[in-house]
Amino acid sequence: MFLQLKICRRIYCLSAAICFPMLFTRSCLILLLFNMAAPWHVGKAQTNSPALALKARTGNPYYLKQSPASEFAHVYLLIQVTAPAATAQSFRTPVNIAMVLDRSKSMRGAKLQFAKEAAHYVIDRLNKNDRIAIIAYDDVVQLVSPAKPVKNKQKLKKRVNSIEFNGNTNLSDGLFAGYEQVQTFYADGYVNRLLLLSDGLANKGITNRFLLMDTARRVNQNSHVTLSTFGLGAGFDEDLLEWLADWGGGNYYFIEKARKIPTVFKQELQEMQQVCIQQCRVEMPVPQNWQVVKVFGSPYTQKDNTLYLDFDDVFAGQTKTALIQLQMPPTETSTLQLPLYCTYLQLPEAQLQQAAIQLPLQATANTTQYLAAFDSTVLSHIVLFETNQKLYNAIAIADGGNYDASGIAATQLLNQLQAQLLLYPTDAMLKKQFDLVHNYIGQLALAAQYNEYQQKMMQKNAKHDNYRIRKKRK
Incomplete structure (x- = not known):
């Protein structure tokens, strides 16, 4: 037993460094290890239809009174929204989409041909209740087919086949x-979404990342038109398309090989046609004098003392997760x-529809009670989101060509994750994160020998895999 306690203390030294620096003493971990996850607080709408489930839990239902702000001031909230599962009687959601296809010179050959095949696939699986527009862009925008109900599929596909490569990449105008x-036929009850495919850098029109991101944010929040992006090959800006x-409230896909384009668009279309929740937003009034430190897993905005989390479209059976880190004043x-x-x-x-939850948070002067009450489910999510961000930072170091420094940061992270997996051995997402870091370290060891194309593909693959873990996408 004494040996077990010593091992646990060693585990703590690594685990606390990620999540709760200065939070515990060495002797407190045993209380944490034996704490079971608390039950979810659940809220559902008052409706006869299968409803979205809103679930939330705090990292600890207690906080310590009159404690130093540097040690005990942080409160974590884990929030999940889950759409009802699909049934045999489930409807197929109609879509109102625009396919925006890069036709710059770099798309010549197989790339453009597979992009056309993807458009054909989408067209074939739409019906007269759906609307589609086809747009191609290089230096200028070509409206291949304006937004309209899908009636003459052969005519639509013939127009797609007329697209030819030319010029540079005016992504913003596209x-x-x-x-x-999309706004021409916008309607509630439809999935109103833009599908943007690019294989290059935005080098015409608006090229500033933040202006483009702000456009996606404003259109999503104000007009409820979502955006999914598809990056092809080694030449595009993966950070821009992910952001x-x-x-924009949609999904990001990295397509390594042109022949995969139709498969990826198939996945996106299937998910769109299963959307059963739209414009999903969670609102949280922030207590006076509290601060929002971080939000993981969801786009958010804060206006005055209210925090808004945008979960947007949710397809049948899907769960979306967000983690909020708050800082309370020491006088609370x-x-x-x-x-x-x-x-x-x-x-x-x-x-x-509306749903609501009240999360209780009690003050206590009892340190033992406080330390025994940590929620293991919330803690494992803190570890996942924090390590996911740390890997993103390590990958960003390699973007600058400093593979040794990136390897050092990734190795430190791997050691921390190895310790965390002893605490959470059944957490599948943490195991995926560990495997990704491990594989990336192996690639970094060879990166100096790679050519430029291989180095770019290494970075894009690692970032996309990390994105999918953060979003909990299969």
């Missing part, structure tokens, strides 16, 4: 044209109720 077309999808002594309010449209009727 983006704006796609938004304009556009994040703030009251027992609190932290409210969460969720609003969304329930399909197919597009009816506005």
Whole structure:
């Protein structure tokens, strides 16, 4: 038993360094190890239809009174929204989409041909209730087929086949044209989404990343048109396309080989046609004098003392997760109720629904009670999101060509994850994160021998795998 306690203390030294620096003493970990996950607080809308489930839990239902702000001031909230599962009677959600295809010179040959095949696949699986626009862009935008109901599929595919490569990459004008077309037939109850494919850097029109991201954010929040992005090959800006999808409320895909384009678009279309929750937003009033430190897993905005999490479209059976880190003032002594309010449209009727939860947070002067109450489910998510961000930072170091420094950072992270897996041995996502870091370290050891193409593909693969873990996508 004494040996077991010594091992546990060693585990703690590594694990606390990730999540809770200065939070525990060495002797406190045993209390943490034996704590079971607390039950979820669940809120559901008052509806006769299968409803979205809003679930939340705190990292600890207690906080210590009159404690130094540097040690005990942080509060974590884990929030999940889950759409009802699909059934045999489930409807197929209609879509109102714009496919925006890069046709710059770098798309010549197989790339453009497979992009056309993807468009054909999408067209073949739409019906007269769906709307589609086809747009191609290089230096300028070509409206191949304006937004309209899908009636003559052969005519649509013939127009797609007329697209030819030419010029540079005016991504911004392609983006704006796609938004304009989707808004032409915008309707609640439809998946209103832009699908943007690019294989190159934005080198014409607006090229500033932050202006493009802000456009995606504003259109999503104000007009409820979402954006999914598809990066092809080694030449595109993966950070930009990932951020556009994040703030645009859609998905990001890295397509390594052109022949995979139709397969990836197939996945995106299948998910769109299963969307049963739209415009999903969780609102949390932030207590006075509290601060929002970080939000993981979801785009968010803060206006005055209210935090808004945008989960947007949710397809049948899907769960979306966010983790909020708050800092309370050291003078806080009251027992609190932290409210969460969720609003969304329930399909197919597009009816506005609401759900709410109150999360209790009690003050205590009992250190033993406080340390025994940590929630293992929340703690494992803190580890996952923090290590995911640390790997992103390590990969960014390698973007600058400093593979040795990136390897050092990734190796430190691997050691921390190895310790965490002893605490959470059944956590599949943490195991995926560990495997990704381990594999990336192996690639970094060879990176100096890679040619430029191989180095770029190494970076894009690692970032995309890390993104999928953060989003918990299969």
